[in-house]
Amino acid sequence: MNYAIAEELSIRKIEDTIFVLDRKNSMMHTFNDTGAFLWEGIQQNTPVERLCEMLTDGFELSSELARSDVAEFLNNLEKQHLISITM
């Protein structure tokens, strides 16, 4: 699975929160610390498997739960048109 970040975004990190402004839809999305952790990985083009490992290590999750959380997060980002996923 690969993904690409949408073009019309303005991104700011303030304290531990990431704010993503979707200029096309005038929508502001906010990510908490876990979401910010994953989003920064996505910005660096980190492979999905590595995102799962990072979440497992960083937040002491089981690998199954980490995979499920990453998949859900990516799906939500795609639904909000912040990323596009290609299989």
Next chain:
Amino acid sequence: MVVSLGTLHLCLKGIEALPLSAELKNALRSIDQLTEVTEAYSVHMCLPSNDEFQPVRQSTEINGGESCDSCGLMGAYFEFSVDWPERKIIAILRPQSNDIDQIFLKCMNAILSLCFVQHQGFAIHAACVYLHNHAVLVAGRSGAGKSTLAARLSPPGQILDDDFSIIYRDNGRFWITGSPFGKDGRIHPEKSARFPLETIFFTRKAIHVGSLPLSIAQAYHNLAQHVFAFWALPRISSRLLDNIHLLCTKVPMYILHADSTESDCSYVSLVFKGIE
């Protein structure tokens, strides 16, 4: 015809042809010192039939208002385009509106807020109340009671505007001013007075009165929802985000729990704490 707002030059081309009331036209002709904007822009306003201002590089719609019956544009009955590199702002009034004066003044407010982006500022949907030459802002969602709350703060405070305020930075601090272009379709020069901005409150209806300080990230989250935004324009939206962040680091912000319809007015002292 060129009308000067300080050094903001409004080129009201063909103003005589615009379907504005005679009263508003006279008021516009008399404008000469309403703001302290220091960047020069040229603003052209014309009717749709005028093709002179067709080439534009970016466009957006104005926030607020209803959709146009004829063209379906959300936001207002006018088109609003910005040629950023040329600093040219183009507004095309659509004559279908029944109250073109108000539409025209809404458009002027949008132009005004755009100009203040250059001054580390922006316009915000919030009531401004001042006391002893210091101002606080009361922001809230539509129906949250900010206008009612602002009215309950006066006296001891005085209301500069109950809905639309402009924040900008000058001499190292943030100031608040109102817009002279009123939603009542009239021009109010007295609203262009400015006051140092002390605090911003975001209202929440609650049984018990209280205030909750916001972290910078929380303040940013709340503030961004009330900014009169031009998110579709990349360079402007980027500056807006930076301006909002800067403000959040300089001005304290709180959630204000209050029921403005009840007799408990202890929130008045909370709001003016540090000013009185």
